[in-house]
Amino acid sequence: MKVYNTGDIRNIALVGNAGSGKTTLAENFALEGGKIQRKGTIDSKSTLSDYRPVEHVQEGSVFSSILNSEWNGVKINILDAPGALDFIGGAVSSIAIADTTLLVLNAQNGIEVGAEIHWRLAEKLNKPVVIIANHLDHDKTNFEKTIDLAKEQLASSVTIVQYPVNQGPEYNSMIDLITMKMYKWSADGSKQEVLDIPDSEKEKTDELRMILIEAAAENDEALMEKFFENDTLTEDEMREGILKGILGRGMFPVLCTSAKNNMGTKRLMDFIKNALPSPAAMPGMKTKDGKEIKPDASGTKSLFVFKTGVEEHLGEVNYFKVVSGEIAESDDLVIVSNKNKERISQIFAVNGKNRESLPKIVAGDIGATVKLKYTKNEDTLTEKGNEDCIESIKYPNPKIRKAIRALSESDEEKLGEYLHRLHDEDPTYILEYSKELKQLILHGQGEHHLNTLKWHLDNTFKIPTEFLAPKIPYRETITKAAQSDFRHKKQSGGAGQFGEVHMIIEPHEEGKPKPTTYKLNGKEYTVTVRDEDVIELKWGGKLVFYNCIIGGVIDKNYMPAIIKGLMEKMENGPLTGSYARDIRVSVYDGKMHDVDSNEISFKIAGSKAFSAAFKQAGPRILEPIYNLEVMVPSDSMGDVMSDLQGRRAIIQGMSSAKGFEIINAKVPLAEVSKYATALSSISGGRATFELEFDEYAPVPGDIQNELIKAYEEEQGDED
Ligand SMILES: Nc1nc2c(ncn2[C@@H]2O[C@H](COP(=O)(O)OP(=O)(O)O)[C@@H](O)[C@H]2O)c(=O)[nH]1
Ligand SMILES: [Mg+2]
Structure with a gap:
């Protein structure tokens, strides 16, 4: 396949609510660009995207699919995202990697939830957005209302560039306010006529074109002045204003399609070529240190893996965007994070599961490779010596958690392995083995998200599993001071054991001065701190230990054993077995035995004294x-x-x-x-x-x- 220059690439993300027509539109792009000879359909489960078994079962996209097409010498990379919010991960990565977001609306339904949420993602990532009014061929289609709602709910600068002439079941023509032509299609969309605007539409067209010109002028001061002077802009000035408006998110143009009938695709592809930015016009990818790397084809070789999938007969496929330089077959690269070497054995341009080989691929383009040994999702691969590591894509936090377990114990290990693999494919699944809860906890975006994962385990990997209620990681602490002592003594037969520990425990708070005196149960205690040990607990909070021993009644060498005893209880709190936190302990007295004292004795004495004190110290969960x-x-x-x-x-x-x-x-x-x-x-x-x-x-x-x-x-x- 041909190699494209950075300036001849357009990376677009197709997002919007489930059912809005993204996958159908992607299929149209592939057809018009000659990537396929016949169009697949959702109904016959034959589209380039949505090719995975799980997507046939669910009848909708679960993962993003990567496609590409060509239009008048320009390569269009298409990231077809899932619309369902449970699979938002695919939309997040698609928007983050693509240069422009195409937000597809079902013009029967106004602004659906998915559209609203994807809109906000694009806003957060500061990406240009083009709005596609799709489904123009239904009884209930209402283009005007949909656009009014978009202006109200998304942005007032949503601006009509195309409008349908006869929306509804007879839909077959649209007017374009840039070219000032009417486009008319045969029933299956295969033939397109470009016609003059009929008289009956002239008034409306002129009015909408004025609105478009004014909106275009608003994106540049010089254009604005010209507009005030002449009350209009020339064709070139208008195009310039639109380009600037799209790029700076000052204008969100609306284009029209009926994806099922392939109406509007060709003109949309023209628009993508002419009015949307190439990677060269966009800010470069950012490194973890906030440095921007321009997509310069003559720069250092660097690629970022934004998606990983396991494909039938192929194994793991890594999808990447070239950050800078040119990546060629047989290049030897290094993974920035762990310095492992990788050889790029093959480079592909993909259309769903179809692949075409490429000898090389340049900055800004999107491709795929296989057979990498050490590469993980979100790795940066580059030339030896280059430390620039591209920042990870920020996915939304999980929204639901469940514990999962293999029905057969012998599957446990495999379960862990497959769950890790599924996380690589969809980073919004988060897997956590909680040692404290003794549960494998899965975090995801919603019920349906976790059920889909279970579907994979049951059907793809054939591991029967069950979900369990996840436990809560409680903690224990105390609310007041308490005193306790314990003598551990075993002096019958064999080697003896002896250790005696007196302690006062109380809540730890940052900045609290060191202890001096206590009044507990009518008795006064004075302590003098010799040594302080601050232990940062793995599960949060602290244990602060004070050695306040006077006159060497407990040897300093036994302190670590006492701390060990305390830690045993801190790890297995006296109330519910949860971790304890934020406690300080002053060991102020005790006793040793010349022969029988040893570490184990002091560990036991420390642990028992602590347990007893804990229970009197106003313990709280x-x-x-x-x-x-x-x-x-x-x-x-x-x-x-x-x-x-x-x-x-x-x-x-x-x-x-x-x-x-x-x-x-x-x-x-x-x-x-x-x-x-x-x-x-x-x-x-x-x-x-x-x-x-x-x-x-x-x-x-x-x-x-x-x-x-x-x-x-x-x-x-x-x-
Ligand atoms: N009538 C009509 N149906 C459409 C149109 N676009 C998509 N569809 C149908 O809507 C359904 C969902 O389309 P799909 O492309 O999977 O939507 P996605 O979830 O956004 O990817 C499928 O049955 C399509 O055939 C359209 O413009 N008109
Ligand atoms: Mg889809």
Whole structure:
């Protein structure tokens, strides 16, 4: 296949709600560019994208698919994203990697949730957006209303470039305000006529063209002046203004298609070639240190792997964008993160599962390769000595968690391996083996997302699994000071054991001065700190240990053994077996025996004294609290608020955005494990949320009692 220069490449992401027609549109691009001879259809499960078995079962895209086509010498790389929000990962990477986002709307339905959310992703990544009004051939199609809603909900600078002449079942013509022509198609879209604008449309066309010209002028001061002077712009000036507007997100042009009938594709491809930026016109990719790498074909060889998939008969396929330089077959590159060497044995341009070989590929282009040994998703491969590592794509935080288990114990190892593989294919699945909970926890974007993963395990990998309720990683701490001592003594027969430890424990708080005196149960204790040991706990919080021994009653060498004893209890808290945190311990007295004292004795004495003190020190169970941000359409605000009240949420603030209310709250993790499902049913799928861990806070007393009881019963069962 031909090698294209950076300036002759257009990278576009197709996004929008599920069912809006992205995959069908991608198929049209491939057909018009001669990549396929016959168009596949969604109904016959024969499209280039959506080729994977899971997508046939689900009847929709699950992963993004990469396609390419050619139009008048320009290569168009198409990243066809899934529309369903559970598979948002594919949309995030597509928008991040492509230079322009094509937001496809189903003009029967206005702005659907998926469109709204993908719009916000493009906004966050500062990407130019072109709006495609699709599905123009239905009874219920309402182009005008859809565009009004887009102006209201997305941006006021949504600007009509094409409009349908006869939307509805008879749809076959559209007028383009740049070329000032009418495009008319045969019923199957195969024949296109370019006609003069009929008289009946002239008035409307002139009016809309003036709006377009004014919108184009707004993107440049010089153009604006010309517009004020002449009340119009020349054809060239208008095109210049549109280019600038698209690039700077000052204008969001609207184009028209009926993807099923392949109407509008050719003119859309013209527009992609003429009005959308090549990678050279866009900011380069950013490194982890914030450096921008321009897509310079003569620069250092560098590529970024943005997607990994396992394909039948091929094994792992790595999809990449060339960051800079030219990558040629047989190039030897190095992975920046771990310095492993990789040879690029083959380079492909792909159309779903179809591949064409390329001898080389230049900066800004998108390709695929196979047989890499060490490369992982999101790796940067470059020339030896170059340290520029491209920053990872930022995916939304997980929204749901479940524990998963193989039904047969002998599958456990394979399960872990396949789950890692699925994470590489879809980074929004996060896998965590929690040692503390003794559960394999899966995090995902929603119920459907996790069920799809299970489908893979059951059907692709043939490992039967089950989901379990995920446990909550509780913590334990104390609220007041308490004293305790313990003598461990074993002096009958054989080698003896002897250790005695006296301690005071109390809550640790940052900045609290070192202990001096305590009054506990009517008794006064004075301590003098000799040594301080601050232990940062792996699970958060601290254990602060003070050696306050006077007169050498416990040898300094036994302190590590006492700390070991404490740590055993910190790892397996006395209330519920959860990790304990934020405690300080002053060991101020004790006793040794000349012969029988040893490390094990002091470890046991330390551990027992600590346990006893812990129980008298106002122990509390802490639970993880998350910051929750919910974006709610104004009309379901009341229902969302009352639902939150039932989840022990503390509302932190509220604000409004375009048609949305934003609620910020703090909620316990225990109350939001199924929030994705609940919120979706309350808001008809229109509300979205983000969750982020904030802090640990005490659980209410009644819940603490229930948890302790449940733990005791569980322990009882085990005995
Ligand atoms: N009538 C009509 N059907 C369309 C149009 N575009 C797509 N479809 C159909 O809508 C369904 C969803 O299309 P698909 O391309 O999978 O949408 P995606 O989820 O956005 O990728 C399929 O049955 C398509 O045949 C259109 O413009 N008109
Ligand atoms: Mg699709």
